Amino acid sequence: MRVFGEKEKIIALAMATLFICVFIVVALSPMAIETASLRPGSSGDKVKEIQQNLKDWGYYNGNVDGIFGTQTMYAVQYFQKKHGLSPDGVVGTETAAKLGISLGSTSNTSSSDSNPGSGNVYILAQLVYGEARGEPYLGQVAVAAVVLNRVDSAQFPNSIAGVIYQPGAFDVVSDGQINLAPDADALRAARDALNGWDPTNSSLFYYNPKTSTNKYMLSKPVYLIIGEHNFCR
Numbered sequence: 398m399r400v401f402g403e404k405e406k407i408i409a410l411a412m413a414t415l416f417i418c419v420f421i422v423v424a425l426s427p428m429a430i431e432t433a434s435l436r437p438g439s440s441g442d443k444v445k446e447i448q449q450n451l452k453d454w455g456y457y458n459g460n461v462d463g464i465f466g467t468q469t470m471y472a473v474q475y476f477q478k479k480h481g482l483s484p485d486g487v488v489g490t491e492t493a494a495k496l497g498i499s500l501g502s503t504s505n506t507s508s509s510d511s512n513p514g515s516g517n518v519y520i521l522a523q524l525v526y527g528e529a530r531g532e533p534y535l536g537q538v539a540v541a542a543v544v545l546n547r548v549d550s551a552q553f554p555n556s557i558a559g560v561i562y563q564p565g566a567f568d569v570v571s572d573g574q575i576n577l578a579p580d581a582d583a584l585r586a587a588r589d590a591l592n593g594w595d596p597t598n599s600s601l602f603y604y605n606p607k608t609s610t611n612k613y614m615l616s617k618p619v620y621l622i623i624g625e626h627n628f629c630r
Contacts, residue, residue: 433500435488439465443500447488450496451476453554454562481576494519497558517557521545521587522579524561527569529626534582536624539597541590543628546601553601597621600628 435444444463451457456479457472470486477484480495493500497520521541529540547553547560554560562570569575579587597603603626604614617629 433490435465435493435500436486437465437467437470443498444469446498447473447493447496450498450556450559453559455564481573495558497556497561518584518587518591519579520561521557521591522583523575523577524567524569525586526577526579526583527574528567529586529624530580530583532624532626534586535596536626537582537586538589538594539600539623539626539628540603541587542595542597543600543603545590546595546597546599550601596623597628600630602629603627604629 435447440463442463444465445461447465448457448459448461448463448469451469451472452459452461454476456476457469459466459468459472473488473492474484474486476482476496477486477492482492482495488496488500490500497517521544524544525537525541529537532540544557544560548555548557554563561567561575565571567575597620600620602614602617604611605625606615606627607625609615614629619627620630621628
């Protein structure tokens, strides 16, 4: 029987260590980390949340049953195409952020909107950047606050993403500017609004009187003006 020398033992130990390191790197790669993705075959409350949001926004006509079937996959693909995402039918972190949900939480008593997290901050900042870049910082916070005031109002959807993607609500969703990356000011404005700052005192609408042709908006009494935007209740 062959007896390994000290040198061979060291080499064998080094090879084993290298193998373990490679395994850890692969296991922690983005593909492996994306275990929270929801796809055909998934089920549960998060799937229900996805289905409900898609249904509210006109992408899904099926049952909100928490079962990720073919119809849900097609609805996710349709949503992804409309929002500049890869239409793979899988709800990963990027698609989830657009949908206004957090994949990391499995609690049935809290959602991404009741606990302002990075997903809500980012999507709200995208809206702020698209609608109010170039406006005074106070005006950017005010735009974010209007979105949050709508979430709290029975007249509008009860989630940040639901308000933002409500058909016809914001021009930047229709023209694709919602997909632009927000800058630091927009992100800060979103956080400030989520933390309770509302310069509009509960306003639900705003518009630019120089560009708006919406007769309904133009007929509303103006509560305050910040930069180029009129704010109304």
